[in-house]
Amino acid sequence: MEKFVINGGKKLHGEIDISGAKNAAVAIIPATILAQDICRIENIPDIRDVQVMVKILIEMGATVRYINANTLEIDTRYISSYVIPYEMTKYSRSSYYLLGALLGRYSHAKVAMPGGCNFGGVRPIDFHLKGFAKLGASITNDNGMIDAQAESLTGGVIYFDKVSVGATVNVMLAAVKARGLTVIENAAKEPHIVDLANFLNLMGANVTGAGTDVIKIKGVKELHGCSYSIIPDQIEAGTYMVAAAAAKGDILIKNVIPKHLESITAKLRECGVTVIENDDSVKIISDRRCGNCKVTAMPHPGFPTDMQPQMTTFLALSEGTSIVTDGVWDNRFRYVDQLIRMGAAIQIEGKAAIITGVPKLHAAPIRADDLRAGAAMLIAGMCADGKTVIEDIYHIERGYERVVEKLQGLGVDIEKVNFPDEEPKVVTNSAS
Ligand code: EPZ
Secondary structure, three states: OEEEEEEEOOOEEEEEEOOEOHHHHHHHHHHHHHOOOOEEEEOOOOOHHHHHHHHHHHHOOOEEEEEEOOEEEEEOOOOOOOEEOHHHHOOOHHHHHHHHHHHHHHOEEEEEOOOOOOOOOOOOOHHHHHHHHHOOOEEEEEOOEEEEEOOOOEOOEEEOOOOOHHHHHHHHHHHOOOEOEEEEEOOOOOHHHHHHHHHHHHOOOOEEOEOEOEEEEEOOOOOOOOEEEOOEOHHHHHHHHHHHHHHOEEEEEEOOOHHHHHHHHHHHHHOOOEEEEOOOEEEEEEOOOOOOOEEEEOOOOOEOHHHHHHHHHHHHOOOOEEEEEEOOOOOOOOOHHHHHHOOOEEEEEOOEEEEEOOOOOEOOEEEOOOHHHHHHHHHHHHHOEEEEEEEOOHHHHOOOOOHHHHHHOOOOEEEEEEOOOOOOOOOOOOOO
């Protein structure tokens, strides 16, 4: 089994480039199913979640040409089926976006659901299905295969009780070729929603309001190919910002959109970290033990839930008492057990983590419970004195491109080591 081995306690220095946004890429790649000809997509992160989504498209009959590791040309003209079996979807939660894309193309989609995930229990998709029904689709669940079909899709008004990134994406994909006007109210406003809308509009769609609570989509007959570059990953950038704040040092994080990082910057500054914003980079300077703060993870533009584990780890080492609440996922604190084993003083009370800052964490064998919990373990290992060994690192490699190389470039003593006598775990679906 492969593990990360980190000798912690070193300050971070140097600079890194942020890759393309995972959560934009896993929505934009299935969106190419709607195009009548080739789409060229640049700045795609070379990570497992993207590789799995590309593999599904190829198995569906698409042609994918790698111009380089981060630039693809995708031709979905010869896809011949709207049925995606579990064998193809079980490795990626984002495969449910194929429902919206296939429904948008064929007015019919039959996709096996990828099942639960490592936090939040079984990830529900009731909002997605409600949205499809509002567009005129009838939905049945056939042994875990969601079957959505309509004579033809017609626009409608969809109100989401709770902000949902996935449901917003899926309805956008289904609605761009539906007849008439679709209005999504209480829509998600994440940067990756805006990125998807920009991509769809470049293909000839008519999507307005992305980034606000109300997205309007006027159906068009056809969507053509286009050339597009994915936005930088807000969460990858935030992860490295918080890593430098926790481990101390002075780093420059390049290829970012500072506006997407505003809530993270605000919280780090509140704790006494120096954050200098440039046009397309941010500089983090942290030279002393930081202060405490209260953080509530909320939909964008709130503090991102995908930064909650990383921030909790940083606050575990800050002075005073901090409180982190997750307003998006009900039980996204499983990773705290690992931090406590390293000496953190954290109590979970309902949806909140009550954190009493400690001066040091000590190294221990730990595991990555899911993608962002794994990122938090990396930060804990960087800060802890001694050698921390992290297992189940496949979670981390799903969403962080060249993570060992990037961290080594910042002076982190980290290596990926194979432990041949330990069986690798079977990887199926996972939180994404
Ligand atoms: C997306 O997941 C992201 N994944 C997640 O990032 C992220 O944590 C989440 O949005 C919130 O920002 C991708 O973009 C691939 P939601 P998604 O629908 O779409 C409830 C990462 O680390 N809900 O916004 O699945 C749900 O239970 C991953 O990159 C319903 O009740 O999240 C949750 O409480 C982890 N019914 C809340 O809404 C539904 O039909 C928000 O979920 C859908 C969601």
